[in-house]
Amino acid sequence: MIEVEVKARAPPGIEEKIAGLGGARTGAEVHLDLYFGSRSRNFAETDEALRIRIKEAGAFLTYKGPKLDPETKSRREVTVQVDDPHNLESILESLGFFRAAVVKKRRTKYSLGRATLCLDEVEGLGSFLEVELSGGEVWEEEKRAALEVLARLGISESIRKSYLELLAER
Amino acid sequence: MIEVEVKARAPPGIEEKIAGLGGARTGAEVHLDLYFGSRSRNFAETDEALRIRIKEAGAFLTYKGPKLDPETKSRREVTVQVDDPHNLESILESLGFFRAAVVKKRRTKYSLGRATLCLDEVEGLGSFLEVELSGGEVWEEEKRAALEVLARLGISESIRKSYLELLAER
Numbered sequence: 103m104i105e106v107e108v109k110a111r112a113p114p115g116i117e118e119k120i121a122g123l124g125g126a127r128t129g130a131e132v133h134l135d136l137y138f139g140s141r142s143r144n145f146a147e148t149d150e151a152l153r154i155r156i157k158e159a160g161a162f163l164t165y166k167g168p169k170l171d172p173e174t175k176s177r178r179e180v181t182v183q184v185d186d187p188h189n190l191e192s193i194l195e196s197l198g199f200f201r202a203a204v205v206k207k208r209r210t211k212y213s214l215g216r217a218t219l220c221l222d223e224v225e226g227l228g229s230f231l232e233v234e235l236s237g238g239e240v241w242e243e244e245k246r247a248a249l250e251v252l253a254r255l256g257i258s259e260s261i262r263k264s265y266l267e268l269l270a271e272r
Numbered sequence: 273m274i275e276v277e278v279k280a281r282a283p284p285g286i287e288e289k290i291a292g293l294g295g296a297r298t299g300a301e302v303h304l305d306l307y308f309g310s311r312s313r314n315f316a317e318t319d320e321a322l323r324i325r326i327k328e329a330g331a332f333l334t335y336k337g338p339k340l341d342p343e344t345k346s347r348r349e350v351t352v353q354v355d356d357p358h359n360l361e362s363i364l365e366s367l368g369f370f371r372a373a374v375v376k377k378r379r380t381k382y383s384l385g386r387a388t389l390c391l392d393e394v395e396g397l398g399s400f401l402e403v404e405l406s407g408g409e410v411w412e413e414e415k416r417a418a419l420e421v422l423a424r425l426g427i428s429e430s431i432r433k434s435y436l437e438l439l440a441e442r
Contacts, residue, residue: 142312142368152367163354165363180362183355184333190352193335197322198312 104170104237105179106244110257112221112229117210119255120221125214131157132208136187137266138194139202151264152199154187161187174245175262176237205265216244217251224265226272231257274340274407275349276414280427282391282399287380289425290391295384301327302378306357307436308364309372321434322369324357331357344415345432346407375435386414387421394435396442401427 138152139145145152149168154161160183167178184190191201205224212219220232233251235244252260261268308322309315315322319338324331330353337348354360361371375394382389390402403421405414422430431438 163363165366180359182359185353189350192350193333196335
């Protein structure tokens with residue numbers, strides 16, 4: 103599945119702006135994200151990511167492929183739910199992966215048309231908004247829709263860096 | 273967890289012998305086992321294994337470490353259940369692993385004291401019996417108990433090779 107995604111720093115009053123566009127709050131989650139590196143491949147260079155996400159609904163393993171276009175942070179994403187994140191981490195470590203970083207955030211989700219908006223309070227980084235749509239083999243329309251949501255919220259500058267990269271830059 | 277395991281070719285009449293020792297049949301399963309290789313490590317040389325097992329109860333990812341002693345095929349084993357084996361295979365492939373072999377078998381399980389006996393009909397290989405006990409950091413007692421079960425069943429020769437290795441030798 104192609105995850106079409108744009109991200110930006112959240113300006114003040116963003117919740118009201120989302121509500122003003124008709125966005126509906128659909129839930130809130132706390133994420134503990136464990137990012138892994140590989141002893142045989144430099145994920146920062148290959149622009150890949152391997153993550154265990156632990157949240158109330160369960161634990162999930164996600165692989166993200168390299169970004170697919172220059173304007174957004176759209177990527178191929180594959181996820182499976184697992185019953186035990188500690189055993190999964192033990193398997194990953196045995197296979198040559200290592201815990202590279204931990205990102206903790208509080209995510210509030212909104213639904214707006216076909217888009218999902220995620221307002222993230224990231225520990226140590228501040229507030230961000232991600233606009234996500236799922237796309238097929240051709241995702242031009244989804245890309246346009248995601249960028250349009252940002253524009254309608256009065257946001258002109260998007261960020262292509264991951265929280266992981268932003269944390270590394272501090 | 274240390275999985276203490278001995279394996280042997282199953283002689284004729286093994287079911288009756290197991291019943292004669294007081295073994296109780298606890299169930300039967302069909303396993304489709306997908307074994308993976310790694311582009312960065314030769315699991316045959318490192319004596320490791322990475323497997324997705326698909327059975328009626330669900331899909332499971334298992335890592336097995338190198339064998340720990342010269343008499344049995346005891347190893348460190350770590351398993352997680354996953355909700356989607358196809359997505360898991362897609363993640364493994366993205367990370368540099370590839371499907372190396374498929375083993376299909378019908379397993380009948382018996383309980384005998386602290387041991388689990390697995391009578392396996394392996395497609396293309398024939399009938400085998402595995403005697404399994406779970407051990408802690410020291411597993412001498414479990415090893416002795418597993419070998420004793422084989423002896424009480426009149427089996428003198430055990431095999432340390434995996435089904436994967438046996439299939440590769442054909």
